Amino acid sequence: MNAPSQSDPRLEQAAVTDESLLAAHEKVLGRRPDDQGHYRLLPLNLLFVFAGLIFFSGTYLNLYSGHFNPAIYNEHAKPHTGAAEAVAVDPVALGKKIFTGTCQTCHQITGLGLPGAIPPLAGSEWVMGPEERVIRAVMYGVQGAIKVKGADFSSAMPPNGKVPGSGFNLSDDKIAAVLTYVRQEWGNTGGPITTEQVAAIHAKEGEHKQWTSEELLKIQ
Numbered sequence: 001m002n003a004p005s006q007s008d009p010r011l012e013q014a015a016v017t018d019e020s021l022l023a024a025h026e027k028v029l030g031r032r033p034d035d036q037g038h039y040r041l042l043p044l045n046l047l048f049v050f051a052g053l054i055f056f057s058g059t060y061l062n063l064y065s066g067h068f069n070p071a072i073y074n075e076h077a078k079p080h081t082g083a084a085e086a087v088a089v090d091p092v093a094l095g096k097k098i099f100t101g102t103c104q105t106c107h108q109i110t111g112l113g114l115p116g117a118i119p120p121l122a123g124s125e126w127v128m129g130p131e132e133r134v135i136r137a138v139m140y141g142v143q144g145a146i147k148v149k150g151a152d153f154s155s156a157m158p159p160n161g162k163v164p165g166s167g168f169n170l171s172d173d174k175i176a177a178v179l180t181y182v183r184q185e186w187g188n189t190g191g192p193i194t195t196e197q198v199a200a201i202h203a204k205e206g207e208h209k210q211w212t213s214e215e216l217l218k219i220q
């Protein structure tokens with residue numbers, strides 16, 4: 001058996017083939033999976049395309065959604081008939097709200113006020129007395145000595161109506177509502193007071209200053 005010659009072209013060919021195979025394997029094994037394209041990142045320009053699409057859709061919906069607002073959408077809403085619909089507001093319920101927000105800090109939820117400092121509204125002859133007086137008192141405020149249910153007070157109530165110096169700026173209908181409320185609460189027996197009554201006094205007195213009880217007592 002002859003030893004294979006170094007110059008055997010078949011061996012040379014095999015050796016070359018082995019080397020090239022090894023090199024090829026090395027190349028393949030050395031690669032990380034990412035390089036092979038299996039996990040290619042999203043092309044950046046596609047990202048811009050989607051961002052643009054979202055922006056366009058948002059703008060489109062904003063412009064052409066017919067002012068649809070899910071927060072105020074009412075599926076049972078009836079289309080307007082065109083006629084002005086009178087909204088019935090219960091003056092006592094409205095008055096109670098105003099009393100709680102405006103008067104209660106001083107006159108208290110009990111309507112009893114604070115002895116020696118704030119006069120009571122419960123059982124007060126001022127509250128149930130002539131409408132002409134109580135409207136003026138609450139709209140423009142009262143200052144100085146006042147007698148309520150036999151007790152003396154001498155403090156001041158700031159204006160509550162839409163008049164100069166008022167902290168609350170209650171409109172005429174709100175003054176009417178709060179008066180209607182206090183005149184029937186805590187066992188009080190005064191009748192309701194209308195917006196028209198309040199508006200008439202507002203028009204007549206204009207920018208009157210705070211009243212004194214003396215001035216108010218002259219008004220019948």
Ligand code: HEC
Nearest residue numbers: 103106119120124126127142143144146153154155156157
């Ligand atoms: C900052 C405290 C304060 C607020 C707020 C206040 N009052 Fe008075 N109120 C007084 C004081 C004090 C007097 C007595 C004034 C005086 O001493 O001259 C008074 C007097 C009155 C009187 C006449 C006397 C009586 O007790 O019947 C009525 C009626 C009245 N207030 C109703 C109201 C109503 C209604 C509101 C809310 C819209 C209101 N007040 C808000 C402090 C307040």
